[in-house]
Amino acid sequence: MAFYEDERGGTVSVGALKGASSGDVYRFCIPMMVLTTLSVALRIYVRGYMTRTFGVEDWLIIPAYVRDSPPR
Secondary structure, three states, X not given: OOOEEOOOOOEEOOHHHOOOOHHHHHHHHHHHHHHHHHHHXXXXXXXXXXXXXXXXXXXXXXXXXXXXXXOO
């Protein structure tokens, strides 16, 4: 599976996943999304409910998380 194609039709692999199959990419991305979701959820819970100090950075992390989530 080609990650990107250059203007001459050649494939360009990216970083640590160079030469990886699509299954390898999924096995890497799914656990990372789970960890990211847990981190954001725990931060919102702790800052919003436990300490009640929900700041600007906490509001900004929500659209950043949604924007960087995989397409549905």
